Amino acid sequence: MTFAKYPSLAGRVVLVTGGASGIGADVVRAFAANDARVAFLDIQAEAGGALAAALGGAAHAPLFLPCDLSDIDALRAAIETVRDRLGPVAVLVNNAANDDRHKVDDVTPEYWDWSQGINLKPQFFAAQAVRPHMRALGHGSIVNFSSIAWRHGAGDMAVYATAKSAVNGLTRALARAFGDDNIRVNAIEPGAVMTDRQRALWYPTEQSVEAIVGRQILKRVLLGEEIARTVLFLAADDSRMITKQTITVDAGLR
Numbered sequence: 001m002t003f004a005k006y007p008s009l010a011g012r013v014v015l016v017t018g019g020a021s022g023i024g025a026d027v028v029r030a031f032a033a034n035d036a037r038v039a040f041l042d043i044q045a046e047a048g049g050a051l052a053a054a055l056g057g058a059a060h061a062p063l064f065l066p067c068d069l070s071d072i073d074a075l076r077a078a079i080e081t082v083r084d085r086l087g088p089v090a091v092l093v094n095n096a097a098n099d100d101r102h103k104v105d106d107v108t109p110e111y112w113d114w115s116q117g118i119n120l121k122p123q124f125f126a127a128q129a130v131r132p133h134m135r136a137l138g139h140g141s142i143v144n145f146s147s148i149a150w151r152h153g154a155g156d157m158a159v160y161a162t163a164k165s166a167v168n169g170l171t172r173a174l175a176r177a178f179g180d181d182n183i184r185v186n187a188i189e190p191g192a193v194m195t196d197r198q199r200a201l202w203y204p205t206e207q208s209v210e211a212i213v214g215r216q217i218l219k220r221v222l223l224g225e226e227i228a229r230t231v232l233f234l235a236a237d238d239s240r241m242i243t244k245q246t247i248t249v250d251a252g253l254r
Helices: 022-033 045-054 072-086 109-119 121-137 158-181 196-201 206-214 224-235
Strands: 013-017 037-042 063-066 091-094 140-145 183-190 246-249
Touching (some): 013 022, 013 072, 013 121, 022 037, 022 045, 022 091, 022 196, 022 224, 037 045, 045 063, 063 072, 072 121, 109 121, 121 158, 121 183, 140 158, 140 224, 183 224, 224 246
Parallel strands (some): 013 037, 013 091, 140 183, 183 246
16 A cells, blocks of 8 residues: 655654654654654653664654653753754654543542643643744644543543643644744544554453454554554645644544
8 A cells, every 4th residue: 555755744854752652653754754854752762762773764864862751941952952953843743642541539639740741731832942943934833642532531541631632722722823923733633543552551452452443433453654644744735724623533433
């Protein structure tokens, strides 16, 4: 099967948060295959270094910067490093997240702040930090990651679902705020993507994977590369009149 390649992404500086593994790694690979200048941030130093090394033969070798995204000063510093080494960021993919399961009765104020500090707060501050880059370029695309978790009332991940619902509001607000700078802001809501982490933690058996696929309209395992292809479209000039939108990629899961 052959998929689209986007000439407008060639040479464009792309920043992906949480890019060392899972969906984020698929996003990094997809942009590298489209000849973009990709930088990615992650707290997983070993996995990030390995991915960057594996993609070293791309037209532009990806730049990996270890970063704790909950540390906003470190996030801002990393973004400036990207600008110094690759140029102004034209595409921001706010992918980083942690979908930890939890019981409502066990949530403490500290846990609440920790979850929001990973799943919501960095998205705002990364967008704030790259806005001057995109304004100088005269264009930009920000792709935020939400989730279908908030739509269906995920009782075992209420704090995560709250953050992901807020991402949709943030996306609409930033699209309005950044529009005069020709910066587009959209969001993606992935469904049950079978990353290595998801399989290890939540879908450890083939029966559990088959059960979730059985709830989908499209009866195929949903992979990160499917999400990455949607990110490519929203980043490329092909979607230049699309902003303030949320696209659900879940194979029709209900």
